[in-house]
Amino acid sequence: MNGPARTTDTTPPLDRETIGAFGPHLAYAKDGRLDTGIEPDKYVKTHCCFCGQQCGMQLKVKDNVVIGVEPWYEFPFNKGMMCPKGIKRYLQQAHPDRLLHAYAKDAGATGGFRAMAYDAAIRQTAEAIDRIQSTHGNDAFAVLSGASLTTEKTYVMGKFAHMCLRTAHIDYNGRLCMVSAAAGNKKAFGIDRAANPWEDILGAGVILVSGANIAECAPITTNYVWQAREQGAKVIVVDPRITPIARTCDLFLPVKPGRDTALFNGILHLMIEHDWIDHAFLEQHTVGFEAVAASVREWTPQRTAEVTGIAVKSIQQAAEWWGTAETSFLCHARGLEHHSNGVKNVMSAINIVLASGRIGRPNCGYATITGQGNGQGGREHGQKCDQLPGGRDLANPEHREYVAGVWGMDPAALPQPGVDAYEIIRKIDTGEIKGLLSLCFNPVVSLPDSHFVRQALEKLDFYVVIDFFLSESARYAHIVLPGSLHEEDEGTVTQTEGRVVRINKAVECPGEARPDWQIIQDIAKALGREQGLTFESPREMFEELRVASKGGIADYSGISYERIEEHYGVFWPCPSDVPDGVPLPGPQGTVRLFEPGSWNPVARGAGPFYFPDGKARLNVTPYVGPAEDVDEEFPIILTTGRVVSQFLSGNQTRRIGPLVDHCPEPRIEMHPRLAARLGIADGDWATAESRRGHCTLRASVVTTIRPDTVFIPYHWPGRKSANQLTIAAQDPISKIPEYKVCAVRVRKADAPPEYAAALEPQQ
Amino acid sequence: MPVPDALEFFIDPGRCIGCQACIQACTECDTHKGQSMIQLDYVDRAHSTQTVPVVCLHCDSPTCAEVCPADAIKRTEDGIVQTARKPRCIACNNCVLACPFGVPKMQTKMNLMMKCDMCYDRTSVGLKPWCASACPSQALAFGTREEMARLRPHAKPVNTFQFGRQTIRTKVNIMVPRDAPTDIVDVTASMHEPTIGREILDDVFMERPDGGDA
């Protein structure tokens, strides 16, 4: 890890021509969107496309243009509340950068792409896929999908890869998001879903928020936390930065990035020492406590403090509040999960929940806060590399047989599990994978060590991208197909609580653009392998998904569009039938998991958890530091994250003017003590450099961050991209990349970067 | 139609997370579409993320209206201090400088002061104003007093403010602790207080002199 900085720099030179042709340009409300005399044709009840909470909202539509938004007060999760992204999301529709045609790469054309007929583009795509697969084997063509798609689309993507392309290599960008939580949850509970609805936050006595910048990444959850505080809850926040919610929380633990397992081990140590544990619950409902107890014996407060950088007193206080609470809620997000030991972090957090016995009851809960629009639903139905619909395993013969039966194919013809998203990039680099289709994924901006990603994408024989705007990754494509925006299609999404909600179509696709699933089916047809991919509507897909998920853990068989609309969403698991004597879930589905006496298809009545014995697992979580720790050469920790006005790789939000005004460009955030040592003042250009790349941004000098850490938000491309610096180290189980820790050195920049004078901040 | 008496506005700056939902929401209001009337400031960003959201508090006896040389600012009988009358406002800036809460905004190019009118198009038909509808932290909240008492049992709404020797009563409430010793928020008394936040220590084994957590 201590080698010299790699010098390959693949950032393309400033390409003002492509930006001029395809954006990002800024959209502001004008004309009909500012006219207060227009009566909308309709108000469409739907959900926000910009995070996993899926706030309900109504879109105002006039003449096939979304002209504005109106709160949907009746939707119970957010009751009309919206963050700035939700309020301004309507500006992404009817946007000047919208792709209206298929495009082919053409060095001679303006912006590097030439518009072409849709049918010809589909034909060329199918020919390229066929050529690559017949020459190099089925697995030489890979698919990258996304977790902001509707569940119906993710189902079709899985089916397309596994049944039509028969490639092992399909994965999705949830790999960069919640997979550590998913893996940790499966290991501890046997099921991957928030254990509780957010209502349970309201009644909790202690709320522990770990690695979740709720105020910026899940703003609506703020009201749940503050509402609990109004009723007397104590709020504990674990974060290397004093986020807005940490500012006035009751106890703030400024953890050193990458040391979360140590903190939770330390808290469990104190809980055991003071006997703040629920022995009866552990005895009756869990296995593995003894081994865990033995393993945390060494995590004395002193040692925990040394490793985590948190004062002993604060650790003791946290353990005492958590240990002695009557009711509690623990939630975490990417801060805990984006690590090469992300699954361990999650399991160590679950350990203190299980040791307290406070789960599966009202006001006692645990959840990960999903990040992407369909972060939950997108990871359940077969677009993960090792997965089949219903949360089934691709490696499990019974599961293969069931799904193959639903799909009407030979189970043996189903491919074996493939590799994760980053491994797909590595296989592209080594030449093992020659062709790629990506949808709802912008790997150039979102994957770590982006120089490597670019270098790999350039090696592809054929790359086809389905997108509504020309994303930074689409610029590497040979063919770009015009897909659909969230408001141009319908379907369902499963939000952070596990609630399945309805996305309603507000407008038609413009130009030659069409719903993503139609494009996929058109490709399948052009390949002559359209069997199973002849859906007429999302509803038809959902009906098949219900059957395909039936009997699985993520059982949607009892959910229908009508039931969702009637009850403001339905929580899965929601089986359509259960053995005699077992009650069916209520009209809203299974709102809370692990309730005493509850039935599930794995335990079959043996207990509330999803293992054959019905018991939850406490897993031993030995602390292992981050993959790349600081040293003399790179002495500062870099951690990355989000800002409230931008979403993921910014392909949508960097085109919305009011959101860009809000935070026009990334800044490198550092503590004044560090800044003073480096001779950097607020607003100066500062260069951060890791072994993989460098990045020059303006400094934001604030005391709201640990002095040993700098922070860069990751939504920007090119020279402003934080992922030029981040490390591609991954968790061995979840394969999540370690976005939250790498080693950098920082200096005052010699001069403003070239882009500063040439490009608008959002570009 | 007047704004219903039972529905009131409640501000709790201590809840604010600075997310700007209110600013973006405000630009969707029909009475001033495209313009935000919300004042949302960092108190001292170098040291804290503390933000303060201010909408018009709608004084019973509005200083802005009294100091207006053009009689452009009117308060309707439902207690809403309306934005400046367009034909009258001469953009003298008196209201901007005199408002004790720092609310009005001057649009110099338009020769027009604009201010929050509590989304009169919405509240006058019984809807919540845009900002309080959207606010994810409910630092800006709108509803009945009973609702507030139920949701925030340890807080109470107060609508009397002290500025030096001047007492100002407003339609909009601010949330203070239920057992606070006073029903008056003395603004000038706390005027020179520094921002509220936290510090992170370099050395975790060094206890803070004031006993706060590190």
Added chain:
Amino acid sequence: MPEAALREPSRSSTRRQVIAPVAWGAGATLVLSVLILVGSRNLAHFDAALVGYTFSVLFATFGLTYRYAMWLQRPPTAMYWRRGWQAFLRPGWRRRNAGMWFRRVAEDVVANRFIFARNRLRGLTHMLIMWGCLIAVAITFPLVFGWLHFRPVPGDLSLYEAVAFGFPAFRFPHDSAIAFFLFHGLVWASFLVIAGVMLAVRRRMRDEGAAAVQRFAEDFMPLILLFAVSLTGLMLTASYTWMGGYAYTFIAILHAITVIGTFLWLPFGKFFHIFQRPAQLGVGFYKDAGRAQALAHCRRCGHAFSSRMHIEDLIEVEHQLGFTYEIPGDDGHYQWICPRCRRASLAMAQGALWRGRRGGTPLPDTRPLPMPVHVNPGLRQGPLGVEDADNFYP
């Protein structure tokens, strides 16, 4: 919006405060009467049919002057009136101010630039109505007062002669385009007004924002009056041009009623802004003067936020109005605190009450405290305006 919803700001009304405006009103009315007598050569050129109009104008003159004088007595208005003239007549600045006066009249009054900045369609609406009314007034008032009349040129019946204040002004053939244009001046004016009124009514009928705050007397009444005046005027033309004078007398009476009604309404409703609005010019000179003088520095954050003169004047005005924003100690008066710091102080005061109940502590004290900054850095460039920058730092 409720009709009787207005709460006029409190003001003491002693007898003296009423007597002076009455005197001003009477004086102005008298002056106009004398001018009518002189200008019409002792009513020699006065058209007796127009006597109703003349009296309504005289009444409106009284009402407007009275209202204007009342208005000028309000402390903030009186202060601006005085300071505006002082700034305009400031020694060493007069030449520049005279130049600026023409510029501002051209930009604000003639071109309505600030209204176009609000909205292009509203700018156009106002422009149409304003110029329509101005043309109509420019034609009718001299005729009504007998200041202007036309007569055939003795000896050449094909020519007309315009006579102003009894002096021959110019001649033109009675069948020329000029004659057609001149004699139909009111028709053109009414076209402009009707087009403007249509646009204004359209906005008021369909705009949700306008619908929420508009009131009949304030916002619709003036439009109805203007429309009625224009329409009845056109009907007169139509009657004598095409219909052989059908119902001419009736229409003339109807027209007179609408015009007289409009005059009588002038001092009370929205039309008063025509006379009030020029104060905007004074504000411009006041701001110019402020920019050139010492600045006011916020006593919390130390940043300049206005002119010293403006703050001192406001303190005086607030004192006259009965406000007591005085603060004991160094701060002196709350008016010395900038708007940003006022907002921050509100949060600090609320936060102080929650101390010990919510987390977080006051961070190390510095004096002066840093200036609060708006959270949205794009507000200066984006569509939301540059209002703060334009105003707080003169």
